[in-house]
Amino acid sequence: MTDPIQLTADLIRCPSVTPEEGGALTLLESLLADAGFECDRVDRGAVSNLFARWGPKGHDRSFGFNGHTDVVPVGDESAWTKPPFAGEIHGGTLYGRGATDMKSGVAAFASAAIDFVRKTPPDGAIILAITGDEEGDAVDGTTALLDYMQAQSEQMSACIVGEPTCPDMMGEMMKIGRRGSMTAWFEVTGVQGHSAYPHRAKNPVPAMARLMDRLASHQLDKGTDHFDASTLAVVTMDTGNPATNVIPAQCTGAVNIRFNDLHTGAGLSDWLTDEARLVAEEFGVNIRTRIKISGESFLTPPGPLSDLVARAVEAETGLRPELSTTGGTSDARFIKDHCPVVEFGLVGRTMHQVDECVAVDQILQLKAIYTRILTEYFS
Template sequence: MNPVDPVALTADLIRCRSVTPADDGAIGLLEDLLGSAGFTCSRVDRGGIANLFARWGEGRNGRSFGFNGHTDVVPVGDEAAWSADPFGAEIRDGVMYGRGATDMKSGVAAFAAAAIDFVRATPPDGSIVLAITGDEEGVATDGTIAILDWMAANGESIDACLVGEPTCPDHMGEMIKIGRRGSMTAHFVATGRQGHSAYPHRALNPLPAMARLMDRLASHVLDTGTAHFDASTLAITTIDTGNPANNVIPAATRATVNIRFNDAHSSASITELLQTEAERIADETGVRVDMKVQVSGESFLTAPGELSDLVAASVTAETGLVPVLSTSGGTSDARFIKDHCPVVEFGLVGKTMHQVDECVPVAQIEQLKAIYGRILRGYFGG
């Protein structure tokens, strides 16, 4: 049979207007393709989100290797600013344009094509799992998490996993992600007593208290980095009073900080630090300070070893580059998978993801498929 063309498959997926949480047929397209190639496909839809679990092999005998990715994309923004139809998959001068071209319909197409070609040519002694979700760009509660919940309930597991997110900053093959920083957001409300600005002694102004708290937090050095991670960061992202009157001391003000933390911390330890500072400010000023935290994910690390060595060797064989093992960047669905098996991430150059005129050289898609195929051959000894 002819090899699966990852470029054509990428184009077919881009033409699905799967702006999160919509699917527009993307998951069904993959289900049909994989099912016709002999994969056992299970729809794991939850909360209105389309998800797909596809397995080749018995699953409970021999080693299993998994790929994870998503078909949902972010909104296109101002469509008039695009030089091509964001859902047209136009190829111009060897470059494909469209929303999801890099993040990450090309990655899904590459690993689906590589997996199909591999099992046709060299049926492995083990199983290959593709976990594909429609909820990564959104709240991410009914996507990969739903698939993992379904796997646990149905006795399914994987021994190693590769997430096909774009990982390379500038050149194909230069970076593999072996971990990610944790991410959490803290929402503060400082409450005082409203009053006339001409009589500040009759009011209790929450603004100086909040300003002091933000200064304390921004000045605090969380750490100086660890063996595999850069220093943790805390960024003030909003300060909002919503006071239209310049002669009124407001009753309350709000602020938000986002923390990206390494493996020297947990969300619990960061929460304790923030709460301690908030209570200290309240004691100093008499202003009540309330805090709520939202944790997007804990930090994690897949220590360099068998999995990262295999991926790195495959990348070098196809690109000639020796990839850096990195933990930089934001979060991904690898943060959910890390509790189930070793996981690394490798994919395309991500310079245009989420931008107007998101695009990918078609040669990179073909090269990515070749890398994924080499990883499968190395993992199963083919």
């Protein structure tokens, strides 16, 4: 049997701070190849990715797992009470960067898949798509793997993303969708002048304040059946002006929007651009707008895949997981165009924190859940 705890510790010892591979994918490739998986490195740009398949190519029953081995930086290493890349176990808890997000998830589904095909070779295929670019720009990670799969006529029938999804207790929540995410940056340009003679200047600051207030005061919606209300947060306003007797020429600001399935990135972009135009006309200034859409809202409707995962989770934990769309973005936003996808993983309370850690019994539970899912799917 493949030990998911030891594999998690071994992966933690690979310093794979995004986009560095750090040896993590090399370790997994060797392990999976020894178990009979066909493995291909799908590296693109500075990013390393791994595609692994057991079973026939193009089978109509091809169950997939997706995850990432890259991790966020450790920050102030002196603040850690345990070495961030040592993978040490203390009192039943495994410590290290990536312990929760999400080397434990990768170790759980890799070990479950390896043991499953060795014990009960399925009628179908199991695909593991593992990236090194989830914590970074996510441009050359899972998207590169999906591009490769399309070019090679590889297909997943369904997929689980092994991100940590449970807020406090193992088994309490799974994700069946995610809100969309976008950021808009505004640059207001007026005319610099002396603060004692404001009529000789065009102050960009009141224009920016008006724009931010209009955006933040607008109710985007009241939520939908599976999503909370969309939110807009003002995240910065700045002039870079240290002088109190100078009206600055420019002011910058930005907002971040998390939106549900009532909206699209394009529709919200049009609204933001129109609001900026109205304020520019009102104040006689110029407003330049730049928008980045990180991901669209999506939903995998409750059905066979979510039911399958929920049954396995309840059997192993005693909890029926809540079907949720909360949180930030994940690589499921790319996979949803390829096949039905849900997310289920560990308790994520310490992800990205100092002394990131995971209870070792949770790793064993997660492997058991993934094994049960594979057993029922191929039965």
